[in-house]
Amino acid sequence: MSHRLPDRDEPWIMRTYAGHSTAAKSNELYRSNLSKGQTGLSIAFDLPTQTGYDPDDELAHGEVGKVGVPVAHRGDMIALLDGIPLDRMNTSMTINATAAWLLALYVVAAEEQGVPQEALSGTTQNDIIKEFLARGTYAFPPEPSMRLIADMIAYAVEHVPKWNPVNICSYHLQEAGATPVQEIAYAMSNAIAVLDAARRRVPAELVPAVFGRISFFVNAGVRFIEEHAKLRAMSILWEELGRERYGVEDPKALRFRYGVQVNSLGLTESQPENNVQRIVLEALAVTLGRDARARALQLPAWNEALGLPRPWDQQWSLRIQQVLAYETDLLEYPDVFEGSKVMDGLVAELLDGARAEMAAVAEHGGAVAGVDYMKAALVDSHRERLRRIESGEQVVVGLNRFAESEPSPLLEGPGGGILTVDPRVEVEQRAAIERWRAERDSAAAEAALAELARVARAPEENIMPATIAAARAGVTTGEWSRALRAAFGEFRAPTGVGEAAAALAGNDELAALRDEVERVSEALGRRVKILVGKPGLDGHSNGAEQIAVRARDAGMDVVYEGIRLTPAQIAASALQEGVHVVGLSILSGSHRELIPAVMAELARRDVDVPVVVGGIIPDADVELLRAAGVAAVYTPKDFDLTRIMRDVVALVAQWHGAGTPA
Amino acid sequence: MTSTIDGSEIGARLRAGDLGAAPLALNVLESSAPADRERSAALQRALSPAALGHEADGHLIGITGPPGAGKSSLLSELVAAWRRRERTVAVLAVDPSSKRTGGALLGDRARISFDPRDEGVLIRSTAAAGRLGGLAPATREAALALAAAFDVVVVETVGVGQSETDVAELADTVAVVVQPGSGDTLQFLKSGIMEVPDVLVVTKADLGDIALRARRDLSAALRSIGGRRTRVLAVSALPPASGIDELVEALDEHRARVDLPARRLRSRRAAALAEFGAEHGERGLRALGGARAAQRLLDAADPGADAPTLVRLLERQAAIA
Numbered sequence: 001m002s003h004r005l006p007d008r009d010e011p012w013i014m015r016t017y018a019g020h021s022t023a024a025k026s027n028e029l030y031r032s033n034l035s036k037g038q039t040g041l042s043i044a045f046d047l048p049t050q051t052g053y054d055p056d057d058e059l060a061h062g063e064v065g066k067v068g069v070p071v072a073h074r075g076d077m078i079a080l081l082d083g084i085p086l087d088r089m090n091t092s093m094t095i096n097a098t099a100a101w102l103l104a105l106y107v108v109a110a111e112e113q114g115v116p117q118e119a120l121s122g123t124t125q126n127d128i129i130k131e132f133l134a135r136g137t138y139a140f141p142p143e144p145s146m147r148l149i150a151d152m153i154a155y156a157v158e159h160v161p162k163w164n165p166v167n168i169c170s171y172h173l174q175e176a177g178a179t180p181v182q183e184i185a186y187a188m189s190n191a192i193a194v195l196d197a198a199r200r201r202v203p204a205e206l207v208p209a210v211f212g213r214i215s216f217f218v219n220a221g222v223r224f225i226e227e228h229a230k231l232r233a234m235s236i237l238w239e240e241l242g243r244e245r246y247g248v249e250d251p252k253a254l255r256f257r258y259g260v261q262v263n264s265l266g267l268t269e270s271q272p273e274n275n276v277q278r279i280v281l282e283a284l285a286v287t288l289g290r291d292a293r294a295r296a297l298q299l300p301a302w303n304e305a306l307g308l309p310r311p312w313d314q315q316w317s318l319r320i321q322q323v324l325a326y327e328t329d330l331l332e333y334p335d336v337f338e339g340s341k342v343m344d345g346l347v348a349e350l351l352d353g354a355r356a357e358m359a360a361v362a363e364h365g366g367a368v369a370g371v372d373y374m375k376a377a378l379v380d381s382h383r384e385r386l387r388r389i390e391s392g393e394q395v396v397v398g399l400n401r402f403a404e405s406e407p408s409p410l411l412e413g414p415g416g417g418i419l420t421v422d423p424r425v426e427v428e429q430r431a432a433i434e435r436w437r438a439e440r441d442s443a444a445a446e447a448a449l450a451e452l453a454r455v456a457r458a459p460e461e462n463i464m465p466a467t468i469a470a471a472r473a474g475v476t477t478g479e480w481s482r483a484l485r486a487a488f489g490e491f492r493a494p495t496g497v498g499e500a501a502a503a504l505a506g507n508d509e510l511a512a513l514r515d516e517v518e519r520v521s522e523a524l525g526r527r528v529k530i531l532v533g534k535p536g537l538d539g540h541s542n543g544a545e546q547i548a549v550r551a552r553d554a555g556m557d558v559v560y561e562g563i564r565l566t567p568a569q570i571a572a573s574a575l576q577e578g579v580h581v582v583g584l585s586i587l588s589g590s591h592r593e594l595i596p597a598v599m600a601e602l603a604r605r606d607v608d609v610p611v612v613v614g615g616i617i618p619d620a621d622v623e624l625l626r627a628a629g630v631a632a633v634y635t636p637k638d639f640d641l642t643r644i645m646r647d648v649v650a651l652v653a654q655w656h657g658a659g660t661p662a
Numbered sequence: 663m664t665s666t667i668d669g670s671e672i673g674a675r676l677r678a679g680d681l682g683a684a685p686l687a688l689n690v691l692e693s694s695a696p697a698d699r700e701r702s703a704a705l706q707r708a709l710s711p712a713a714l715g716h717e718a719d720g721h722l723i724g725i726t727g728p729p730g731a732g733k734s735s736l737l738s739e740l741v742a743a744w745r746r747r748e749r750t751v752a753v754l755a756v757d758p759s760s761k762r763t764g765g766a767l768l769g770d771r772a773r774i775s776f777d778p779r780d781e782g783v784l785i786r787s788t789a790a791a792g793r794l795g796g797l798a799p800a801t802r803e804a805a806l807a808l809a810a811a812f813d814v815v816v817v818e819t820v821g822v823g824q825s826e827t828d829v830a831e832l833a834d835t836v837a838v839v840v841q842p843g844s845g846d847t848l849q850f851l852k853s854g855i856m857e858v859p860d861v862l863v864v865t866k867a868d869l870g871d872i873a874l875r876a877r878r879d880l881s882a883a884l885r886s887i888g889g890r891r892t893r894v895l896a897v898s899a900l901p902p903a904s905g906i907d908e909l910v911e912a913l914d915e916h917r918a919r920v921d922l923p924a925r926r927l928r929s930r931r932a933a934a935l936a937e938f939g940a941e942h943g944e945r946g947l948r949a950l951g952g953a954r955a956a957q958r959l960l961d962a963a964d965p966g967a968d969a970p971t972l973v974r975l976l977e978r979q980a981a982i983a
Contacts, residue, residue, distance in 0.1 A: 141900075486901070487901070488901070489900055489901040490775065492772055492773060495769055495772070497767050497769065514764075517765070523695075524693075524695065525693030525694050525695025525697075525698050526689065526692050526693050526694070526695075527765070527789075548767060549767075551765065552764075552765040552766060552767050553765065554765060555764050555765040556765045557765060557766050557768060557787075557789065558765065558766065558767050558768065559768045559769075559771065559787055560767060560768075560769055560772075561769065561771060561772035562769075562772050566778065568778040568779060569778040571778070572778035572779075573771065573778075573785075575685050576684075576685055576771075576784050576785055576786055577685075577768075577771070577786060577787060578685050578686075578688055578689040578692070578786070
């Protein structure tokens with residue numbers, strides 16, 4: 001084989017994960033991104049849409065239009081895609097619990113453009129297991145969730161044949177601390193669970209087609225050689241799985257196809273300009289070797305650890321892709337790692353580890369039954385990662401080494417280098433949905449919801465036709481989800497923290513902290529008790545979990561209830577549990593609304609305890625939170641959890657009059 | 663938090679049905695600070711049968727069972743069912759993973775859903791007493807005190823064996839929760855490791871035949887060991903929930919026929935012994951002539967006495983200042 005390709009390869013699909021404020025504003029952004037050379041769409045939905053609440057729901061407060069676009073009904077989807085030809089667009093929707101609903105809205109919006117569903121191409125993420133494990137935007141219990149996925153696969157294979165109804169998403173597993181071995185093993189175990197569920201709902205002759213329609217959505221970290229090996233290992237395992245477990249023979253169907261969003265976990269708040277080179281190296285991990293090259297790529301922006309990126313920040317990331325694809329010679333060669341001893345060795349190592357870990361998941365009953373096992377393993381891995389960073393074993397430039405810096409001109413100017421969503425958006429969206437409900441044919445909507453409720457309770461029927469009919473009838477996102485919640489029940493995923501192992505002994509700082517916790521507990525008469533709460537719809541619980549585990553390791557009693565709590569729930573827990581301090585974690589940008597709301601609920605119940613906040617909090621908002629009565633604010637640059645705990649204990653001692661350390 | 667309201671006033675507020683006083687009462691009862699021990703004693707005195715003129719009206723229910731049996735989902739449905747009947751409910755969720763020697767993650771309240779604005783529901787997570795599922799002295803005292811204010815007080819523990827015994831000592835009614843296919847419970851019952859519960863609940867009735875069979879097997883086992891009066895119920899906490907109303911009725915029914923003063927007396931005496939043991943250990947017990955001698959002393963004491971009074975009695979006897 002020649003060391004050159006006869007023809008330069010076509011570049012991958014270039015996307016930018018985008019959406020905010022309203023459908024109209026996001027449409028404007030999409031059109032501008034496409035005019036800059038972006039070749040596919042990647043829709044970011046806001047948290048209420050992802051978890052199935054309308055903008056006027058109590059749980060949606062503070063979250064509307066924040067981390068993505070609100071799509072509450074057919075009208076929003078039509079506005080979002082206005083002027084974008086859907087027969088020629090390849091659209092990725094990061095949507096999971098409500099994926100069936102959003103696909104239905106997409107199909108209906110296409111109808112409106114005169115495009116039949118057979119012509120649509122793209123993907124819905126639709127991977128619920130990783131929502132239970134890492135991302136938190138689930139809505140229904142595991143079993144009915146798996147049924148919805150299987151229904152979508154069965155429907156899409158027949159009626160929307162170019163659509164990938166599921167992309168198995170290991171991206172968020174790495175964000176939650178997964179090692180490469182865990183990322184591979186849990187993604188494959190997850191795929192097995194999905195395929196096994198789908199296999200029961202389609203005729204046997206369609207199984208290879210179903211297999212061929214499953215794609216993956218992976219992560220790539222900065223250790224880019226090993227990360228590339230990970231993708232090669234995944235394609236080997238995938239082909240093996242197809243042949244052995246599902247009897248697939250068509251080589252095209254056996255190809256491991258994946259899209260990527262490179263790592264956000266490793267992006268730093270301090271010296272954020274360094275994130276640009278991290279992103280470039282991570283992009284190499286998924287493009288360098290032709291045999292395991294990404295089909296679609298989206299890159300985060302340099303300032304993601306600070307807040308929401310602006311259009312200019314996203315343009316920068318798109319330009320990285322374009323330089324890689326069009327300026328360099330990357331696409332001119334066959335696989336550059338063929339015959340590499342290092343690469344083959346790494347792949348073999350990862351395969352061994354992944355097979356062993358897949359066997360462990362299988363022993364726990366597979367990916368659905370094994371959620372608790374995998375969750376606890378991820379919490380442990382993440383804690384180990386943080387420990388290595390705290391101790392300096394793992395170098396993060398600009399954070400735990402080479403931390404001195406000139407002031408960054410990128411952060412100057414009004415807004416501090418990030419996008420802020422106008423709080424009027426939520427008010428307008430509340431009014432808009434009321435108008436929508438008032439103006440639609442309510443009899444048609446009621447009838448569609450009744451039919452949906454019936455089908456939901458008939459597990460042998462496919463949910464999609466009733467869902468598409470409901471989308472046409474003007475039903476809202478919240479109504480669709482409520483009908484299914486009524487049929488399926490509510491669910492809270494495991495937090496993983498209960499099972500997390502105790503910290504290793506021999507850590508002097510932690511030992512000193514324990515002594516201080518003992519002293520303060522003795523003085524207070526009760527063990528220091530902390531409530532760790534996550535208000536709002538943000539499901540990124542990794543930070544809160546690590547805080548909870550460290551607080552326990554420091555000797556505190558920790559009340560942690562998981563994600564998605566209203567301010568009233570948090571305040572009621574603080575009162576009933578008699579905690580000495582409350583710690584709140586928010587990453588979705590809704591802290592400006594939700595933190596003051598929690599403070600007000602605490603005051604209403606006369607709960608007089610200090611409140612500390614952690615999360616992605618822009619500098620400009622720190623003063624605002626302090627003015628609302630928050631005692632301390634921590635951001636990603638505060639990476640030393642033991643030090644945070646020491647502050648918290650000192651705060652408790654001071655607040656409740658337990659003196660100062662001896 | 664550093665409130666200085668005295669113990670008897672907190673007790674009076676609870677007696678008057680002021681549920682808002684309950685979190686503060688729990689803070690005081692759990693505290694080992696010297697000033698709080700006095701407040702705690704005053705609080706318990708204000709709620710003793712001697713002070714009330716009768717046993718506290720609340721129904722003390724122990725709910726226990728092996729991990730994964732579905733206790734929390736069941737409890738969630740039960741709380742809703744009691745609230746529909748306009749009964750107020752306090753849940754003391756005992757965390758099995760924690761020991762009193764270090765920190766603990768208390769996650770159980772997450773699984774019980776209720777309206778945070780509803781002041782008729784209180785959930786408090788508490789640590790276990792150093793052994794799997796055993797009750798800490800403060801939990802016993804708290805349950806007895808809250809029974810003067812709430813219509814229902816649930817103590818939820820995990821495990822079979824020690825926790826079941828401790829809960830049986832404390833509660834008016836004990837419900838053991840098992841899931842279908844858990845042969846352990848059957849074995850424990852037959853071998854006498856587990857006391858006969860007042861109500862046996864088989865969860866996951868939605869599993870159909872397996873649940874039915876489990877219910878039949880347990881009924882047979884109970885008959886063979888003389889537990890004829892134990893009701894065995896199948897419930898499902900998944901929508902549509904089933905068997906919950908029947909369970910509420912079975913619990914009520916048991917409470918109606920139980921000898922309440924006798925149960926509560928046993929409960930207070932057990933609480934006193936546990937507190938004395940926690941405070942003075944083996945050495946304290948030896949000073950009394952052993953656990954049996956301590957029990958005889960308690961049996962001879964005033965039936966209307968609250969637990970702290972009984973503890974002081976033991977301390978005087980053991981000549982501990």
